[in-house]
């Protein structure tokens with residue numbers, strides 16, 4: 001216990017320097033989806049490898065056909081081995097004019113109530129969260145010269161872009177990467193005072209469809225009605241994807257989606273989720289999903305179909321009477337329980353093909369897939385992590401569901417047979433993926449201390 005207290009004190013004493021390091025990381029424009037930022041992604045991977053090496057990890061940034069993957073090993077230590085996964089890439093920053101400052105010039109802002117936030121792209125998702133873990137390791141090394149458990153750190157640069165390079169990397173390096181337990185810091189707290197372990201993640205199936213009709217844009221006066229309009233075809237397809245009750249209409253879509261198990265329902269009921277406040281915080285009030293389902297079910301235990309982007313025809317200023325040649329949409333399905341992403345993709349493609357008229361063609365682009373996953377919270381490691389979080393925050397940690405996806409988790413289970421403890425310190429209002437992303441300073445600080453405690457607990 002004395003050692004742990006010394007480590008916690010070290011984290012507190014080093015807090016300003018930890019923030020400087022995070023700021024250096026946040027200045028790197030590691031937007032993975034845009035090839036224009038490939039060099040910055042590499043720079044970010046190199047930054048992490050050098051930082052890990054500086055605290056005694058054997059660390060390298062390994063090339064892949066896409067962005068590098070950072071692997072660091074610290075083999076000393078007793079007890080069960082752990083693999084920490086995080087991602088160094090970030091989402092694009094558009095629309096840039098909605099940011100109050102340069103997304104890659106991080107800064108501290110003080111809110112009206114005196115609390116402070118770290119503002120910048122990646123502050124929360126996932127650079128700030130990753131650094132809570134690495135700073136905890138740094139403190140353990142500084143105080144004891146070692147880490148409580150043998151540890152591998154794995155940092156990916158394509159999480160935000162549906163990266164295809166990590167699964168083959170995991171399989172090719174399975175023996176090197178396998179550990180007794182996985183750790184990820186890329187999820188939310190229940191609320192600003194209540195720490196949480198997320199016990200399940202939704203899967204994802206991402207598709208882009210491109211519908212082409214005539215071989216050029218046409219004058220809508222000359223060709224209107226006579227020529228197929230891909231915007232209309234696309235609109236019909238998208239409208240058909242949901243029925244009037246909000247159910248998704250793809251044949252077989254709900255295969256593998258059970259009603260919420262009773263134990264889980266009770267656990268979630270005890271959280272007393274406030275759906276009105278949840279929607280109210282983003283200027284909404286009416287749940288838009290499946291009729292007869294609670295908002296928590298809609299976001300945690302039911303699958304979704306969402307159009308994430310669509311385009312076709314003239315979208316500049318003013319007006320242009322055109323029938324476009326091409327229309328396209330990016331569509332994602334969040335998957336739950338035992339839904340099979342490959343079956344969903346196939347059903348979607350059949351559904352679309354059946355609605356594309358003769359004379360027109362459709363092209364499909366695949367944007368990643370992953371299954372949903374649940375973890376056995378009754379296992380000892382989960383209890384230890386929960387107790388460690390409770391000790392740090394002074395409030396019982398809760399087990400929660402969640403709506404987001406972290407595709408690697410299912411891969412860790414399938415390829416390496418590992419369960420993963422998802423302990424994160426992000427908050428619902430962090431604006432991840434949006435302008436003015438932030439991470440609360442107290443989440444960063446207590447996050448570092450939380451990981452120091454979890455590492456200690458895992459070793460016991």
Ligand code: BES
Nearest residue numbers: 125159160161162186187188402404405
């Ligand atoms: N950290 C998020 C996901 C998340 C947030 C999970 C909060 C649980 C609670 C992650 O970085 C993310 O945004 N993932 C993407 C994955 C996708 C691009 C394949 C997502 O969920 O959209």
